[in-house]
Amino acid sequence: MRKLKNSLITSLTWLIVIIFFFPVFWMFINAFKSEQDASAIPPTLIFEPNFSGFQRLMDRGMADYLLNSLTSSVLSTLIVLLLAIPAAYALSIRPIKKIQDVLFFFISTRFLPAAASLLPLYMIFKSLGVLDNINALSLVYAAMNLPIAVWMMRSFFNEVPMEIVEAAQIDGANFRTELIRIVLPIVLPGIAAVALICFIFSWNEYFLATLLTTSDAKTAPPFLASFVDGRGLFLGVLSAASMVAALPVLIAGWIAQKQLVRGLAMGAVK
């Protein structure tokens, strides 16, 4: 009976994995089809590989858009980590007064839908002359991701045994030593998890990138959407573009896999 139950759970797990993985697999397959094959009904699994979609990406200069995405994602993630680590530390290891209010304030900044803040943001960007500026876009992404990063980092810092911190203090460690040499190495997997999540959020951001950038700072997501054609076939080239755009995130996730699992597990314990 137990064996049957285990088999059922395993089968169910595989089914869920397949359901989640299938769209990615289909995107990968379509990327190598001609437009006719990619939109054929019923769908075709046997086809002659076709690289015209990738050729079109190169012709349209996808590398520039990917570089902008990379710049905004890395820059915003660095800013987030730089600000979220001390903030979360202050809220966890050395808690301030009215900590719950502060935490609520942080997360409440995420309550406003992006569409509601767009127009003021657009006007500010225009007044500062920073429309179509990748650094300005990175700042916005950092501001968007900061509350989540602070919450996550705080839960990781809460995992650190206070005894270790106190021992370091008795040994004469100052604040900087205590944070950098004692606490941060313990929460490193958590930092990796936060960094990856912030990176993914920034990499995939579509709405603001579409409206706050024009050409020099345009990122990959609006570029992908530009292949959608109301009067023609586009599934093949869109799949090719999506595949190329998804690769950096997949690689980053794969590299940080071990840290990520440990980091997410840390948060989960709390």
Place this chain on the structure above:
Amino acid sequence: MLSKKRVITFGAMLGISALALSGCAASTGAGGDVTLTLATVNNGNMVDMESLKGEFEAANPGIKVNFQVMEEGDLRSAVTADVANAAGQYDIVTIGAYEVPQWGANGWLTDLTEGLNDGSYDVEDILPPVRSALSVDGKQYAVPFYGESSILMYNKEILDAAGQKLSKNPTWQEVAAVAKAVKTDDVAGICLRGKPGWGDLFAPLTTVVQTFGGSWYDMNWDAQVNSPAFVEAVTFYKNLLDEAGQPNPVDYSFNECLNALKEGKVAMWYDASVAASFLEADDSPVKGKLAYSHAPVVKTKESGWLWSWNLAVPANTKNKDAAIKFVKWATSKEYHNLVGTKLGWSKVPPGARISTYSIPEYKEASAAYGPITLEVMNAVNPVQPGVNPQPWVGIQYVAIPEFQEVGNQVAQLVADAIAGRTTVKEALDKGQKIAQVAGDAQK
């Protein structure tokens, strides 16, 4: 309370950040060179224009053109934000016939009337109905890059096999009878858009409503969505889909119907005239097997829609002269000849200039669909497309800012009715309330 030193430090940091960001902002060309930024959609004609921009740049040293291709919805949002806020990010924008009169009236676009008025450009050659849809109070705010109407396309082989015939100006009743007669288990009689959206379902459906005698609004901006004529038209459309249409119609818009007709899964299709150029392309399996008729009618003489993608120059661009120069080049007779000789005559942008239809090579390349496209585009009347007069210029849309939202909401309700989740009457009663709110705002 913050100390004075902290406030100064914070202020200085903010200032430095702003300066740093400004310093990184995109710069305009140096040494008198101009880089024009053109926002456009991803369709074949626009892609062709990008591939030929080198010819313009070679003939106009010092002017470069940077194409920014966007998805249609993104283009609308990005360009609206830009022109409405006078941000000046784009020098040339691609906008639809729906936006031009509204934006022109708002003062967001450059009046091109004078700029286009030189003999060599021949502004009179632009198709009159299209030109009238792009003008407000005699001022022309945009130039059509390509235009289209709607026609009925049908597979002659399927109709012949069933012993059916269609006239060049059929009625909807005729079309419905033929659709039912040719329908089999494998082939639907007709493909019609059912996907919710003002530009999807309601593009063809509005023309059906108009020829049945209905309209979105009367002259007092009172909504007419649940009027007997509107209800009759939508009921006819739904019944036709139920009895002879493609399966799951709410999943179908232009691309889906195009594929269905190409693959021989439907016998007829009522949609944009530009589809004919895809159906008659060399790689099309139905090339030479199709025939084309005017949009079916009931109470009006014509019922085709009128749409154009147009090039306009935002009022706040810093490079107005260079932008107008490019717009004129891209919509000139010379450009049409350039496309024909460099890329092939079937790729010449249709529906913009009358003279295009007199070019022998183009006539040959578009023999199957060129004449009917010109005929229909010249015959439609954007000022009064239906039986009754209307307080706006436009056929398959209402030229008010609220229409996108109204059209999308009512389209969702009608799609629910088409899918059998509600009745046509219930859907249109709800739609009437939505449309009336927008109508009241115009009074």
